[in-house]
Amino acid sequence: MKRFLLLAAMLALATTVHAQEAAPAAEAAPEQVQVSSIKDPALRPYRRMVRGLDAWDEKRALAPLASLRFELWTSDGHMARPDGLLLRIAGDKVDIALPVDADATFVLPRSQEAYADDADLVLNRKKDQIRWRPRVRTPGVPDNARRLGDLRLECEVAQAVRKEEIPLLYRAGAVAAGGICNLPMVGYVYRAPKQLVSATVVSGERRMELALDGGGAGFVAPLRDKSWDNDALVVYQFADVKP
Numbered sequence: 001m002k003r004f005l006l007l008a009a010m011l012a013l014a015t016t017v018h019a020q021e022a023a024p025a026a027e028a029a030p031e032q033v034q035v036s037s038i039k040d041p042a043l044r045p046y047r048r049m050v051r052g053l054d055a056w057d058e059k060r061a062l063a064p065l066a067s068l069r070f071e072l073w074t075s076d077g078h079m080a081r082p083d084g085l086l087l088r089i090a091g092d093k094v095d096i097a098l099p100v101d102a103d104a105t106f107v108l109p110r111s112q113e114a115y116a117d118d119a120d121l122v123l124n125r126k127k128d129q130i131r132w133r134p135r136v137r138t139p140g141v142p143d144n145a146r147r148l149g150d151l152r153l154e155c156e157v158a159q160a161v162r163k164e165e166i167p168l169l170y171r172a173g174a175v176a177a178g179g180i181c182n183l184p185m186v187g188y189v190y191r192a193p194k195q196l197v198s199a200t201v202v203s204g205e206r207r208m209e210l211a212l213d214g215g216g217a218g219f220v221a222p223l224r225d226k227s228w229d230n231d232a233l234v235v236y237q238f239a240d241v242k243p
């Protein structure tokens with residue numbers, strides 16, 4: 001769920017079952033990620049990613065029934081193809097393989113050993129080829145909709161990981177507002193699964209059309225508008241795209 005309208009350095013996209021500890025294989029050698037010939041393979045320092053898990057635990061009230069995974073996207077905005085993607089947490093003493101599922105997502109485990117080792121999240125691709133973003137999903141939400149509390153929690157996870165990337169201009173305001181996700185001068189763009197004709201936030205009988213971004217590739221979510229509760233849905237109307 002990877003940009004903001006006015007804060008391009010952040011990706012609030014659009015958020016876990018509780019992360020399971022990934023255990024290194026004891027009986028057989030784990031699959032190794034070959035990175036010796038790849039420049040800058042580190043996706044993100046593990047300690048920074050753990051800040052996202054901390055935000056997930058702290059803000060769970062936004063989406064108490066949801067699960068958290070992390071998505072891998074190409075730099076041009078498409079879901080990464082999982083074929084051949086190998087991911088691990090790697091340090092001087094730690095090497096933990098992380099399975100990448102068929103939908104190019106993974107679960108990030110907590111590991112005190114990896115934290116102490118100051119390990120990195122390492123992918124067998126150049127750093128500038130693949131992006132990541134949190135994916136928060138509450139069961140039962142229709143395929144053509146997103147729950148607003150899920151989007152809010154995705155933002156909290158993302159901004160916790162990327163807080164060093166927030167421009168100084170916004171940092172003081174973010175503290176006063178209770179976090180970057182609550183800043184009134186920032187709009188939050190979420191990528192839609194398919195091209196949109198419209199996106200509408202709905203709560204009971206109340207409805208409001210949302211601004212689209214990128215010609216319908218995404219929409220601006222009203223994260224900071226607390227008049228919309230966490231169970232409000234952003235409902236998509238997809239464009240009829242010829243194959």
